[in-house]
Amino acid sequence: MMIVPSYSSANFLIISTHYKDPNEEVSIQKESREQRAESREKKKKKKLRRMGGAGGVAVVVVILILSEWTRGGNAAQHVVGGSQGWDVSADLTTWASSHTFKVGDQLEFKYTVGLHSVVELGSESEYKNCNIGNAVTTMNGGKDMVKLSKVGTRYFVCGTPGHCAQGMKLKVNTLAASVASANTTDSSSSSSSSSTLKSYYVYLVLTMLLVVSITINFSSYSK
Known part of the structure; x- marks a missing residue:
């Protein structure tokens, strides 16, 4: 005699709850990848804005200091x-x-x-x-x-x-x-040479500060 297994409605309910549609799972994964990509893009844009703002401020500050120094650079x-x-x-x-x-x-x-x-x-x-x-x-x-x-x-x-x-x-x-x-x-040649040397060092320091500022901003963007 062949015995036919019987399945109750409860068993069918358990099976149906554990069943996953492959198409739905692919759709969820795709959506998750898109969300991650969108999140990375937002972070990049935010870093670009921050970099542009900081870099712009640094450039403006350096220009203002240099112009002020140039204006008073001939003072003895x-x-x-x-x-x-x-x-x-x-x-x-x-x-x-x-x-x-x-x-x-x-x-x-x-x-x-x-x-x-x-x-x-x-x-x-x-x-x-x-x-x-x-x-x-x-x-x-x-x-x-x-x-x-x-x-x-x-x-x-x-x-x-x-x-x-x-x-x-x-x-x-x-x-x-x-x-x-x-x-x-x-x-007073000593005053003149001292002023020239001082100007050189100020320009050098300000240039280095600008380069460091830009480097730091690009470094933070690339991370």
Whole structure:
């Protein structure tokens, strides 16, 4: 006698729930690949935007710094009195006549603290008479910087009693940068070479920063 197996409705339900349509499975896999591809594309676009933004900012910053440096790149720093500094022994009149001062330049007063000081006066008469009673400003730091910010004449004397009368005073005529560049007679070659060297290093550093910024951004994009 042949025995025919019987299947209940419950068995058919179990079989049907575990059955997977191959076409449906292929469709799910394809959809999953498309989603992953779309996700990668979105990440790439996001990195590109980030790279473009950061790179653009870096370029703008470098251009602004370079333009600012170029604008003030011709500014000179004058050590008052040369190698003798701000001192009674220095021939400050001769020193001043051998230099051309222009807007943007800086005066550096070097002297022994407690022995000298720098007093700026407001008029020619006060300068001639060594009258420091109405001083514009007084400095006594030993290494004082004064920026020549506008065209005109400025007067400086030492505040130590008797030093101004001995010739420790300075009259500075500041010219417009365009005028000064046309007839400059500045003999301070050390200041010029120092400025040129400083410009070179600044350009070098800024260029390196730009290259590093671009490299980092491309590196992050390729990952």
